[in-house]
Amino acid sequence: MKKKLNLTGILLIAAFVVFLVLAGRGMPPRDLLITTLRGFSVGSVTFLVAAGFSLIFGLLDVLNLAQGTLYMIGAYVGWTVFVRPDTFVDVTPIILFLMAGFALNFLWDYLADKIKLDPQKKKILGWSMVVVAVALAAFILPRYPIAMWQLNNYAQSPISFSYMADQGIRLPVAPAQAKGIPPMLALYGGLAISALLAFGLALIRYKENRQHSLHWKKWQVFVILLLLGTLIMAFNTPLSNWLMDMNTNWLFIIAIVVSVLSVVGLGALMEKTMIQPLYSRPVYQLMLTLGLGTIGMQLVKAIWGMPEFVLPKPEFFRGAGAACPATSIKDIFTHNCSTIMILGGRVRVYDEIVLPIIGITVLILVWLLLKKTRIGMIIRAGVQDSNMVEALGINVRRVFTFVFALGAGLAALGGVLSAPSNGLSVAMGEKLLLNALIALAIGGLTSYPGAALGSLMVGLIQQFMIKYGQIGIPIPFTDIIFKPTPAIIPASTMLLMVIVLLILPNGLLGRQD
Amino acid sequence: MNLTSPNESILKVQEIQSYISHYHILEEVTFEVPRGSIVALLGRNGAGKTTTLKSILNLVTVKEGEIIFEGRPIQGLTPYEVAQRGIGFVPEHRAVFRDLSVEENLRIAERKKGDFDKKREMIFELFPDLKKFINLRGTELSGGQQQMLAIARALVPDNRLLLIDEPSEGLAPVVIEQMIEVIAELAKKSTVILVDQNFLVTSKLAHQYVIIEEGKSVDRGEMAELIGDQAKIHRYLGVA
Numbered sequence: 001m002k003k004k005l006n007l008t009g010i011l012l013i014a015a016f017v018v019f020l021v022l023a024g025r026g027m028p029p030r031d032l033l034i035t036t037l038r039g040f041s042v043g044s045v046t047f048l049v050a051a052g053f054s055l056i057f058g059l060l061d062v063l064n065l066a067q068g069t070l071y072m073i074g075a076y077v078g079w080t081v082f083v084r085p086d087t088f089v090d091v092t093p094i095i096l097f098l099m100a101g102f103a104l105n106f107l108w109d110y111l112a113d114k115i116k117l118d119p120q121k122k123k124i125l126g127w128s129m130v131v132v133a134v135a136l137a138a139f140i141l142p143r144y145p146i147a148m149w150q151l152n153n154y155a156q157s158p159i160s161f162s163y164m165a166d167q168g169i170r171l172p173v174a175p176a177q178a179k180g181i182p183p184m185l186a187l188y189g190g191l192a193i194s195a196l197l198a199f200g201l202a203l204i205r206y207k208e209n210r211q212h213s214l215h216w217k218k219w220q221v222f223v224i225l226l227l228l229g230t231l232i233m234a235f236n237t238p239l240s241n242w243l244m245d246m247n248t249n250w251l252f253i254i255a256i257v258v259s260v261l262s263v264v265g266l267g268a269l270m271e272k273t274m275i276q277p278l279y280s281r282p283v284y285q286l287m288l289t290l291g292l293g294t295i296g297m298q299l300v301k302a303i304w305g306m307p308e309f310v311l312p313k314p315e316f317f318r319g320a321g322a323a324c325p326a327t328s329i330k331d332i333f334t335h336n337c338s339t340i341m342i343l344g345g346r347v348r349v350y351d352e353i354v355l356p357i358i359g360i361t362v363l364i365l366v367w368l369l370l371k372k373t374r375i376g377m378i379i380r381a382g383v384q385d386s387n388m389v390e391a392l393g394i395n396v397r398r399v400f401t402f403v404f405a406l407g408a409g410l411a412a413l414g415g416v417l418s419a420p421s422n423g424l425s426v427a428m429g430e431k432l433l434l435n436a437l438i439a440l441a442i443g444g445l446t447s448y449p450g451a452a453l454g455s456l457m458v459g460l461i462q463q464f465m466i467k468y469g470q471i472g473i474p475i476p477f478t479d480i481i482f483k484p485t486p487a488i489i490p491a492s493t494m495l496l497m498v499i500v501l502l503i504l505p506n507g508l509l510g511r512q513d
Numbered sequence: 514m515n516l517t518s519p520n521e522s523i524l525k526v527q528e529i530q531s532y533i534s535h536y537h538i539l540e541e542v543t544f545e546v547p548r549g550s551i552v553a554l555l556g557r558n559g560a561g562k563t564t565t566l567k568s569i570l571n572l573v574t575v576k577e578g579e580i581i582f583e584g585r586p587i588q589g590l591t592p593y594e595v596a597q598r599g600i601g602f603v604p605e606h607r608a609v610f611r612d613l614s615v616e617e618n619l620r621i622a623e624r625k626k627g628d629f630d631k632k633r634e635m636i637f638e639l640f641p642d643l644k645k646f647i648n649l650r651g652t653e654l655s656g657g658q659q660q661m662l663a664i665a666r667a668l669v670p671d672n673r674l675l676l677i678d679e680p681s682e683g684l685a686p687v688v689i690e691q692m693i694e695v696i697a698e699l700a701k702k703s704t705v706i707l708v709d710q711n712f713l714v715t716s717k718l719a720h721q722y723v724i725i726e727e728g729k730s731v732d733r734g735e736m737a738e739l740i741g742d743q744a745k746i747h748r749y750l751g752v753a
Contacts, residue, residue, distance in 0.1 A: 209586045210594070377617050381610040388608045391570055392622045393596035393670065 009508040012500060016457060020464050023473045030345030035467045036460065037352040041421075042435075043459025044359025048414030050436035050443075050451040051366060052407030058383045058446040059403045061282065062275055065289040067411050068433025069296035070263050074412025075419040075428065076304055078259035079311045082251055083158070083165045085243030088258065089236055090146040090176050094190045096229035099265075101194025103222040108202035110212040119206070126203030133196035140189035145176035151305040159309045166312040170244050175237065187233055191226070252314035259416040260409045267408025271401045293429070301426050311419035313338070317350040351421040358417060362410065363452050370448065379403060383446070435462075438493050442500045444510025453508055458493050465489045522581075523548040523674055523704045524569070529578030529588070531561075531568045538564045538573070540728040546674070546721075551696070551705040553719035553736065555712075555750055561728045562708045563605060566676045569706075570595050570602055582674070597624060601667030601703075605679040607659045609651035616647045618662055622669040629669050636665050639695055657688035664695065674704045681711045693717055712750060716740055724749045 024032055049071050056064045081088045112122065150156040156171075164171045181189075232239060243251060270292065278285045319336030325346055326337035332349055339346045340353070347353065370376040378399050382389045390396040414432070422428065435458055443454025465484050472481035484492070500508065524546040531539035539561050546552045554562040567573045569580055570592045580588045587595050596602065601622075610618050619636070620629050637644040640661045646654060654662060660680055667675050680696065681689045689711070696705065696718055709715050715722070715736075722739050724732040726749060739745060 207589050209589050374620075377613060377621050380612045381621055384610055384612065385608055387572060387592070388602075388604060388610075389621070390592045391572060391596055391602040391604070392666070393593050393624050394621070395591075395593045397591075 008504055012503060012508065013453075013457075016461075016496070020460060023468065024464065026471060026474060027467070030343040031467065031471075033343055034345050034347055034352065035463050037347060037356065038463040039460030040356035040359070040456065041352050041459065042462055043439075043456040044355045045414045045418045045422075046432065046435045046439050046458055047359050047452050047455035048362060048417075049411045049432055050439045050455050051362070051448065052410035053436055054440055054443075054446060054448055054451040055366075055379075055403055055410075056407040058448075059379055059386070060271075060275070060279075060400050062285050062404075063289065064404070064407065065286065065433065066270070066293035066296060067289075067407070067436065068429030068431075069293040069300075070267065070408045070429075071411040071415040071432055072300060072424075072426070072429035073266065073296060074259045074263045074415030075311070075424050076300055076415075077262050077412070078255040078416030078419055079158075079162070079304075079309075079424055081255040081258045082248075082311055083161050084149060084173070085246075085251065086147050086173055086175070086240035087149075089232060089240045089243065093187055093229040093233040094141070094144050096225045096232075097187055097190035098194045100191055100222055100225040100229070101196070101198040103225055104195065104219075105198055105202065106212070106218045107214065108199040109206075109210070110214055111199065112202045112206040113210070113212055115203075122203045122206055126200040126206075129196050129200030129203065133193050133200060136189065136196065137193045140181075140186055140193065143179045143181050144186040144190070145178050145183050147173055147176035157307070158304055159307055162309040162312065166310065175240075184233065187229065248312070248314040249316045255311075256413065256416050260412050263412030263415075264405045264409040268401050268405040270408070271404035275404065276397065276400070293433075297426055297429065304424070306426060308423050308425040310423040311416070313350055313420045317354075317420075348421075355417060355421070358413075362413070366406075366410075367448065375399060375402065435493065438497045440507070441497050442507055444507030446511065447507070447509040450507055450509030457496065461492050461496050462489060465492045521548050522546060523583060524706075525579075525581040526565070526569070527579045527581070529565075529568055529580060530576050531564055532574045532576055533564065538728055539568060542568075542578075542725060542728070542730045544723040544730055544733055546704055546706060548673075548704055549700075550720045551700050551707055551718050553715035553722045554706065554708045554725055555715060555722050556725040557749075557751060558710070560725045562725055563678055564728075565725060566602070566678055566706065566708060569676060570600065599671060599673040601670070601672035601675045603663045603667050603675065603677040603680065605682060605708075607656070607663045609654070609659045609662050611650060611652040613651055614648055615643055615651060615654070615662060618651050619643075619666055619669055622666045624670040628671075632669055636668055639668075639698060640665050657684050657691070660684065660688075660692065661695070664699070668699060672703055674706070675699070676706050678708045679710065680707075681709055681714045689714065712746070 021032075024035075027035070049067055052070075053064055053067045056062055056067075115122065115125075117125065149158050149161055151158075154160060161171055176183075178186075243254075246254075274288055274292070275285060278288060316336050317338050319338055321335070323331060323335040324337035325339040325341050326332045326335065326349070327341050329340075331337055332340060337349065339348050341347075368376075370379060378389060378394055378396070382396055382399060386396050386400075389399075415428070418428075418432075436455070439454035439458045440451055441454070442457055443450030443452070466489055468482075469484045469486065469489065472483040474481050504510070522545040526542060526544050529539055529542050530537065531542075542561065542565055544552070554565055556562050564573055568575050569582075569587075571588065571590060572592050575588050578588070579586055582595075582598055582600065585598075587598060610621070613621065623629050642654075642658050643662060643665055646658065651659065651662065664675075664677065664680065667677075677696065680692050684692065693714060696707070699705070700718070705718075707715060707719060716739075719736045722733060722736050723730050732745070732749065
């Protein structure tokens with residue numbers, strides 16, 4: 001992972017900076033500053049996706065092409081919590097109950113060991129349970145009540161909810177209706193589904209010679225999930241109302257946390273159920289992540305619809321009026337100004353200051369995780385030789401799952417953070433994934449600092465090209481002013497990548513081997 | 514832990530057959546390891562000695578046979594589960610983690626928090642060099658020091674059985690002498706299965722031997738007897 005920047009790399013970066021500045025000779029300092037900040041902003045979001053990609057590839061050797069979709073799902077989940085907290089409250093209990101059955105895995109393994117059947121019959125019994133669970137799911141899950149927006153009724157569409165929430169108005173929503181079976185029954189049906197599924201899978205994967213225990217501590221997670229789910233279900237209406245009326249700053253933080261945790265869970269599930277069986281078949285993994293990415297996009301399209309909408313910014317970044325734009329940091333806190341004047345230019349607080357700060361914070365936190373914690377140590381060792389790590393008595397598969405989930409969570413964080421400035425669309429993940437891949441190629445595929453460097457360079461060149469599109473680049477010694485057209489902007493990142501790779505085939509910080 | 518009978522077997526390997534992808538590498542390997550002894554696996558290159566070690570840890574697929582460690586079957590468990598039962602592995606080519614410092618290379622082997630601190634004194638007494646270079650990166654050490662680090666790493670948790678693969682490979686004769694002393698020292702506390710191409714090393718250290726030829730265990734017995742049997746040495750090992 002540690003690879004020092006060599007002279008060629010330093011020269012390349014220097015040339016890059018000199019190019020940006022020289023080409024921007026005509027730019028007033030405030031434009032230069034704003035463009036640079038925008039570059040950092042785009043770079044931060046790109047970095048969150050790229051860092052996850054790079055960590056996953058480094059340890060697991062999996063090119064997770066679903067990373068863009070996970071970014072998008074993060075944004076949509078965050079939007080749902082923020083704009084439709086009632087839907088979020090409706091969905092949570094059933095998700096917790098569907099997890100609860102798997103929290104009892106230790107019990108299923110114990111029972112699978114106790115059942116006196118020959119292995120073949122155990123497998124048959126297991127598969128039958130899985131089939132029953134799926135049938136039960138097909139019956140129960142559609143009958144579970146969830147209050148949702150509608151895609152075919154504009155007044156009830158996500159766009160309308162977004163727009164009104166942006167005006168600070170909560171559209172009235174009809175609470176979810178029971179559909180044939182009592183909601184509590186549907187909820188506990190969810191537990192039955194997951195229990196059957198988990199037990200079935202335990203029977204299928206059963207192996208001899210393991211030791212099992214039913215220590216009381218192992219029941220904790222199950223009990224917590226069950227209690228939490230039941231409580232949320234029982235206090236559905238007051239909880240929804242509380243979230244609806246909540247200060248949007250807190251709601252935004254909740255939206256970020258829920259979105260990241262959901263996608264962390266999704267990532268862990270993906271790795272455990274689909275990626276893990278394919279570790280010996282890298283090409284299948286590639287196709288799998290690509291396919292999952294596409295399926296995810298279609299699911300998002302089916303649930304939230306095609307049209308684009310935005311996640312409204314929380315109150316803290318919406319202030320306007322006489323005292324704004326802010327002229328000092330203090331103004332931001334007292335008047336919540338959405339913009340601040342720096343060098344005579346208006347800088348957007350959320351997009352151009354907060355996002356880069358978060359990007360840098362995450363960069364440092366993940367770096368500390370890698371360097372200062374035991375799990376980071378295991379990751380660094382596992383990147384080199386995961387078999388040897390396992391032979392030391394470390395459950396390296398669990399670390400794989402952790403890293404995959406972490407990478408997914410970083411992407412989700414990027415998604416939900418960029419949603420207020422860039423909006424939500426079905427295509428948002430694809431665009432960002434391409435940027436992230438270019439950033440990684442520039443920085444070096446398995447290098448964590450390389451991911452940061454590459455993302456920053458991609459962000460900068462994009463924003464500078466957009467700016468040059470407005471002001472033009474004066475070509476030296478001629479009267480020609482070259483204006484990049486919108487088509488050149490995405491091409492400029494590619495061009496940067498091509499130049500870097502021609503000189504340093506492994507990227508700026510990649511291993512030169 | 515049961516240390517009452519000195520001749521009790523800590524490990525029994527019974528008629529195992531192992532595969533690396535679809536290649537049938539071990540056809541029938543059987544041997545026992547008495548607690549407290551050093552057992553050498555001998556045989557020519559490619560006979561299946563390393564695969565036998567890896568089979569014990571289930572790092573390769575064991576399809577048939579039984580492996581019993583301290584009275585309990587362990588085949589079919591994942592490598593980390595096997596290791597956690599108390600088996601340490603020192604692989605060939607040293608396999609020191611290059612992005613980890615010497616200390617981290619040792620700490621990573623902890624199974625409980627504090628394992629390393631408990632063994633610290635003992636390890637540094639055995640390997641004074643490691644204490645000196647505690648903050649260097651794993652790969653900044655010399656070949657011999659890396660080998661010592663790989664062995665020390667296996668000593669951090671309470672391992673009752675150590676599997677040591679080719680410890681003398683690529684080392685200078687002086688360093689090999691030190692290596693022999695170290696292995697003899699640590700064998701006082703745990704049982705060792707040793708694989709080494711260098712017959713001088715195995716003959717000095719091992720109490721018992723198992724000869725593996727083309728994936729089968731063809732002969733076993735006391736090392737002292739083998740040393741006297743030049744014909745056998747020549748026939749199976751090609752050294753005189």
